[in-house]
Amino acid sequence: MTPILLAIACLIAVTFGYGGLxxxxxxxxxxxxxxxxxxxxxxxxxRLKRGKDCRRCQATGKRIRSGRWLYNRWARIYRAGTTD
Numbered sequence: 001m002t003p004i005l006l007a008i009a010c011l012i013a014v015t016f017g018y019g020g021l022x023x024x025x026x027x028x029x030x031x032x033x034x035x036x037x038x039x040x041x042x043x044x045x046x047r048l049k050r051g052k053d054c055r056r057c058q059a060t061g062k063r064i065r066s067g068r069w070l071y072n073r074w075a076r077i078y079r080a081g082t083t084d
Contacts, residue, residue: 022067030057037061 001009029035037059039051053059064072 018067022065022071026065026068027062028065030054030061030063032056033061035061 030037033039033054033056036054037057038053041049041051043049054061057063
């Protein structure tokens, strides 16, 4: 198998794998708070303390995956264009 065909096969496998992940689990952990919904702070004694709520995920700890976001956008535009 030539290197170009191997690269194309790998890209197709990665694309279908990510598409399957977006279908099976459309939400992933928030990258800013690492899925906790808030940041951790240290108090003056050095102990961990709950910080402010995460503004990116609105304290849910979850975010929508970019592939799922693109699919939702495409589906919304398609539905808007096909309705009378």
